[in-house]
Amino acid sequence: MRYALLINERPEAYEGLSADERAAISAEYTTLMKDERMLGGERLQPAETATTVRVQDGEMLVTDGPFADTKEIFGGFYIVEAGDLDEALELAARIPATRLGGSVEVRPLVEL
């Protein structure tokens, strides 16, 4: 089964970390990407760079950013191939964001 691992990060999670600590976390992400069960994934630019679009009464409404009062911001995602939910959860738990005050939402993909 394919799952999306949606990574929600605490915005200031990386503040106060030393260069070495950041490098260690980056290395963890790189290792994860090399796992053969990883089908793909992307990291997003910070939430401040986002623009939100709505359509009301046929009119396009564009606003700056997401409404970022939330404690966590969607920061990126992986698509993985896993045998069952437990395997997907295990991969999700290896994502460093889960230790840094963030969370990972695990959602199965619709298989056609």
Add this chain to the structure above:
Amino acid sequence: MLEEIFRDQWARVFAALVSYSGDIDVAEEAAQEAFVIAAERWGRDGLPDNPGAWLVVTARNRAIDRLRRDRTHADKLRRLDRPEPSEEVAMNETSIPDERLELFFMCCHPALAAEAQVALTLRALGGLSTPEIARAFLVSEETMKRRLSRARTKIRAAGIPFAIPREDRLPARLGAVFAVLYLIFNQGYGDGRADLTAEAIRLARILLDLMPGEPEPAGLLALMLLHDSRRAARVRDGEIVVLHEQDRALWDTAQLEEGQALLDRALALGARGAYTVQAAIAALQAEERIDWPAVAALYDRLRELTGSAVVELNRAVAIAEVEGPRAALAIVDALPLDGYRYFHSTRAELLRRLDDTEGARAAYERALALATTEAERRFLNRRLDQL
């Protein structure tokens, strides 16, 4: 007679079919059909040699029929196309594996909401009907139906496994199974409903049977039996009776002894978990003369395991017996349990012993306002009258 066999066999047949078809809905339908056919045929021709195997084979044939009819299940059909075991082999008891443990772990998977775990466990392992579960948990049948259906959909769509968790995940996952069984027990015990406590005990027996080498299932079953043995003495004339005022003649000696033996077994197996500690406390409290320092020490251990303020409240009750009400009150007053009825009734009792009648009255009244059952209200009202 038939009903008893059905009840005993339901979970095994259902588990076998989930394993075989990989689909919980197909499994339930097929199992149900097999039981209907069995009721008809066995009533007429008598029991087959091996009712369990007969049911599994019949249900499996129904599942194959259903999946063949249903062409959209093409991938499952492929899975079923493996060679059929011959009827003879399948009817041999030993050749039918017992997959109920997998069923426990699937139903109590932490990815499911707690109330869905409870409902699924009662349905899949207890064989209770949806209306029965709805009644037990005081929700409408419609709500329970939705809850079960949502849980089944999630199991299928999210790929919740029908499997025993890997070794390193087992303790955490087993904890979820214990929690569900104890929740079912407590729901029944709190409301004095013997059907639910009996069901929880039955399920705990199955679990222990399936994991004879694990210590904590024995502790959990011991805990349930030790509490349940006092059920008949717990309510008199519709009023809760506290432990030291209970009529011991009403205690179920057989249950008490079995509980104590199971506790010994759990301890011998090295059980140190929260359920075993609670069982040890319950066993001490069944003694004629209660060893309060030992009870307090066990609550101390339980607090380390659970970090729970409610446990600390219970420890204070034991401390009251060892060091007196003033020491106990100091512990109780520091607890953040203002919304909890037993917090106020415990405080009231301690204040009463310290001759603070007004304080005790106020605390009993707070407890009364938070009481959830009529039996509790009567108990508290009598206490108020006695002040």
